[in-house]
Each structure stands twice: as C-alpha cells, then as structure tokens.
Amino acid sequence: MSSASAQPANEPDNVFRDPAFRHFWFARLCTTIGYQILTVAVGWQMYALTNDAFMLGMVGLVQFLPSIVLLLMSGHVADRFDRRIIVRTCQMVEALIAVAMAVASFSGWITSEYIFLFVALLGGTRAFETPTLQALLPSVVTPRQLPRAVALASSATQAAIIIGPALGGFAYVAGPGVVYTISAVLFSIAALMVFTLKLRQAPQRLTAPVSVKTLFAGFAYIRSNPVLLGAISLDLFAVLLGGATALLPIYAKDILHTGPWGLGLLRSSPAIGALVTALWLARNPLNRRVGRVMFGAVAIFGVATMVFGISTWLPLSMAALVVLGASDMISVVVRSTLVQLDTPDDMRGRVGAVNSVFIGASNQLGEFESGVTAALLGPVGAVLLGGFGTLCVVAAWMKLFPMLTNRDQLHDHSAHGSGKAATAR
Structure with a gap:
C-alpha cells in the first residue's frame, strides 16, 4: 500500500499529459512519417528511373543489410552513451540525407546508384536510431506508465504508417524533390523534440570495457530469459509464416478483381486495426494473463490470415485485415513491454537491437517466403498455409515456453531482478 501511495493513483492516466512523453511521442511520429514519405518517393523514383521491379526489391535489401552489419555496434552504443544524443544525431543525419536527395532530384543528377547509396546510409x-529510441522510452515514463506509453508510442507509428504514404503520394505530384524536402523538415522537427526531451529517471549506462562478451550480451540475455526468447521468436515465426500482406497486389487484381483504389484500401486496413487497438490499449492496459492474451492474439492473427486467404469479397477481406492488424498490435504491445520491463536499463540497447533485427528479418523474409510459396501453391494456398502454420507455432510455443504462457502481469519484479543478476554475471 505504501508503494502505491508514493505516486498519484491516476498517474498512468496522465502519461500523455507529461511534457516529456509528449515530446517523445511527437518525435516518434515525425521521424516515422518522414521515413514513410521518403520511402514512397524512393520507390516511385527508382521505378521511374529503371522501370524494373527487381530494382525495387533491391532497395529494401540494401536498406535492411546495414542493420545486420551494425547490429552489435548499434546496441552497444545505445547502452554506453546518452541515448538522447544518439537519437537526435541520427535524426539530423537523416535530415541531411533527405536534403541531399532533394538537391540531387531538383538538380536532375539523381541515378539509381545514388539512390542505393542514400538508402544504404x-x-x-x-x-x-531504432533500438536507441525504443530503449529511451523507459527513462521517459515510470514502470507503471510503461504499458500505456508503449501502446501510445505504437499508435504514433501506426498513425504515421497511415498518414505517411498518403502524404508522400500527394506531395510526389510536385516532384520527388518536394517529398524529400518535407521529409527533411520532419526529421529536423523530431531532432528538436528529442533535444528538448527531459528524462524522468536517469538511465544506467554500460561501463564495462568493450569485449566479445559485452557485444554479444544482447543475444546471451535473450537466450537466458525464456519469456523474452519465447515472445521475440513467436513474433518472428508468426510474421514469417503469416505474411499475407506481401501478396495484396495479386489478391486485389486477380482474386478480388479491384483496381488501385481497392489495393489502397487493403493496404490501409491492417494499420487502421492496429491504430484503433493501440489507442484502446493506451486507455485499457492489459493487467492479467498477459501471456495467454499474447498467444490468443497471435492465434487470431492466424485465423484472420486464413479468412483473408479464402475471401473473394472486398469488404470481408478488409475486415479480415483489420482484425489481423488489431491482433498483431496486441502481440506487439505485450512483446515490446515485456522486452522493456524484463531487461535491465544498461542492456536495453543491445536487447532492443537484436529485437529490431528479428522484426526486420521476419518482415523481409516473410515477404520472400510468401512469394516463393505463392509461386508453388498459388496465392490462396500460400496464405492458407501461412495462417495454419501460425496456429501450429502458437500451439508449439505454448508448450515450449510455459513461463511465457503462464505470465500473469507485464511488470514481474522477480523476472526483472533475475535479469539484473544475469547482467552482473
């Protein structure tokens, strides 16, 4: 009772009224919109220059590879230095990249080679930026506020995914240089928000000298923590198998017999479901049986994938994708909160870097898996197999990771304490 009275009873409800969290939220919103509209312009411009679909695929690969190469270094840097400085430095560099792309586009000397260079940078x-920004959030709010804060931060991402492509598409009418200029402004605003960000609690920094052990500590910590290992690997395999969104163009044209407007509705449906769910979770955070809730959400994700797979009616397909996005957001919020709360502060950068790469790998490989399976079984067979595979993963993971299955509350003091002990070793 004494611990509860140490802070206001309605403190979690006030998370968005906190100026520090608002600065964090708007920084995340601006940097994500800036990135989303930039990628829209890159895709249009690359295809206009090359008229080659393979080059579009290469853009994603060129952008993803640096996260693999820099995985160990990025997490280590996030744990050793001031995370605010790292995030705003990254956002300022992103603004400079966008400015360079704008100048190159306005000047007319942009080529596919330059685009690959800019995208790699x-x-x-x-x-x-990504793992450091995630690791920064627990220093902005209290542990009690974190579940709501994670949901609200996720809502910023989903809002950006909805707003960004539309804004980028409209702005592209005036030319790619205009889109890149808007992106540079948004990255600059995000950096300003982080520059004025004040922390509620001082973060713990890594003080041990650089070694193989400290570099690989994120992998070691996840492997030694069954709850985190189960949550992260569940998301990895569920997204890997259930990547129905990669086949949306085929479904729109050949199965639902709709045009580009229908494809736009299909693409926006998961983000709408995710945004509504994130806002709901921000007001109604999960308090009990969070492990089973997470598994249930992933199972619904699998069922929704299968419903989408067999649907030949656009409204039903959109509804299935809305449910798919909503269930995925529940899993994302639970996993993200567990990663933050069960990881000591001086480990959050390295654990977050591993988690970010796993998420990126599941998305990239999921699209590849869906394409290969669709070539063999057709789009409907590929989606149905992916949904069924997700259900099989849920059943297997509930048996393999009983600590995650039986996890009751997000904030488990005993688990957090054991994590600190593991770090000390």
Missing part, C-alpha cells in the same frame, strides 16, 4: 542511420 539511411538504413545504417536507422540501425542506430
């Missing part, structure tokens, strides 16, 4: 910068 952007991928390397985001390899540092």
Whole structure:
C-alpha cells in the first residue's frame, strides 16, 4: 500500500499529459512519417528511373543489410552513451540525407546508384536510431506508465504508417524533390523534440570495457530469459509464416478483381486495426494473463490470415485485415513491454537491437517466403498455409515456453531482478 501511495493513483492516466512523453511521442511520429514519405518517393523514383521491379526489391535489401552489419555496434552504443544524443544525431543525419536527395532530384543528377547509396546510409542511420529510441522510452515514463506509453508510442507509428504514404503520394505530384524536402523538415522537427526531451529517471549506462562478451550480451540475455526468447521468436515465426500482406497486389487484381483504389484500401486496413487497438490499449492496459492474451492474439492473427486467404469479397477481406492488424498490435504491445520491463536499463540497447533485427528479418523474409510459396501453391494456398502454420507455432510455443504462457502481469519484479543478476554475471 505504501508503494502505491508514493505516486498519484491516476498517474498512468496522465502519461500523455507529461511534457516529456509528449515530446517523445511527437518525435516518434515525425521521424516515422518522414521515413514513410521518403520511402514512397524512393520507390516511385527508382521505378521511374529503371522501370524494373527487381530494382525495387533491391532497395529494401540494401536498406535492411546495414542493420545486420551494425547490429552489435548499434546496441552497444545505445547502452554506453546518452541515448538522447544518439537519437537526435541520427535524426539530423537523416535530415541531411533527405536534403541531399532533394538537391540531387531538383538538380536532375539523381541515378539509381545514388539512390542505393542514400538508402544504404539511411538504413545504417536507422540501425542506430531504432533500438536507441525504443530503449529511451523507459527513462521517459515510470514502470507503471510503461504499458500505456508503449501502446501510445505504437499508435504514433501506426498513425504515421497511415498518414505517411498518403502524404508522400500527394506531395510526389510536385516532384520527388518536394517529398524529400518535407521529409527533411520532419526529421529536423523530431531532432528538436528529442533535444528538448527531459528524462524522468536517469538511465544506467554500460561501463564495462568493450569485449566479445559485452557485444554479444544482447543475444546471451535473450537466450537466458525464456519469456523474452519465447515472445521475440513467436513474433518472428508468426510474421514469417503469416505474411499475407506481401501478396495484396495479386489478391486485389486477380482474386478480388479491384483496381488501385481497392489495393489502397487493403493496404490501409491492417494499420487502421492496429491504430484503433493501440489507442484502446493506451486507455485499457492489459493487467492479467498477459501471456495467454499474447498467444490468443497471435492465434487470431492466424485465423484472420486464413479468412483473408479464402475471401473473394472486398469488404470481408478488409475486415479480415483489420482484425489481423488489431491482433498483431496486441502481440506487439505485450512483446515490446515485456522486452522493456524484463531487461535491465544498461542492456536495453543491445536487447532492443537484436529485437529490431528479428522484426526486420521476419518482415523481409516473410515477404520472400510468401512469394516463393505463392509461386508453388498459388496465392490462396500460400496464405492458407501461412495462417495454419501460425496456429501450429502458437500451439508449439505454448508448450515450449510455459513461463511465457503462464505470465500473469507485464511488470514481474522477480523476472526483472533475475535479469539484473544475469547482467552482473
């Protein structure tokens, strides 16, 4: 009772009224919108220059590879230095990249080679920004506020995914240089928000000298923590198998017999479901049986994938994708909160870097897996197999990771304490 009275009873409800969290939220919103509209312009411009779909695929690969190469370094840097300085430095570099792309586009000397160079630089910068920004959040709010804060931060990401592509598409009418200029302004605003960000609690920094052990500590910590290992690997395999969104163009044209407007509705449906769910979780955070809730959400994700797979009616397909996005957001919020709360502060950068790469790998490989399976079984067979595979993963993981299955509350003091002990060793 004494611990509860140490802070206001309605403190979690006030998380968005806290100026520090608002600065964090708007910084995340601006940097994500800036990135989203930039990628829209890159895709349009690359295809206009090359008229080659393979080059579009290479853009994603070139951007993803730096996160693999810089995985160990980025997490280590996030744990050793001031995370605010790292994040705003990354955002300023992203603004400079966008300015360079704008100048190159306005001047007319942009080529596919330059786009690959810029995209690789952007991928390397985001390899540092993404895990550091995630690790920064627990220093902005209290542990009690964190579940709501994670949900609200996720809502910023989903809002950006909805707003960004539309804004980028409209702005591209005026030319790619205009889009890159808007992106540079948004990255600059995000950096300003982080520059004025005040922390509620001082973060713990890594003081041990650089060694193989400290570099690989993120992998070691996840492997030694069954709850984190189960949550992260569950998301990895569920997204890897259930990547129905990669086949949306085929479904829109050949199965639902709709045009580009229908494809746009299909693409926005998961983000709408995710945004509504994130806002709901921000007001109604999960308090009990969070492990089973997470598994249930992933199972619903699998069922929704299968419903989408067999649907030949656009409204039903959109509804299935809305449910898919909503269930995925529940899993994301639970996993993200567990990663933050069960990881000591001086480990959050390295653990977050591993988690970020796993998420990126699952998305990239999931699209590849869906394409290969669709070539063999057709799009409907590929989606149905992916949904069924997700259900099988849920059943297997509930048996393999009983600590995650039986996890009751997000904030488990005993688990957090054992994590600190593991770090000390």
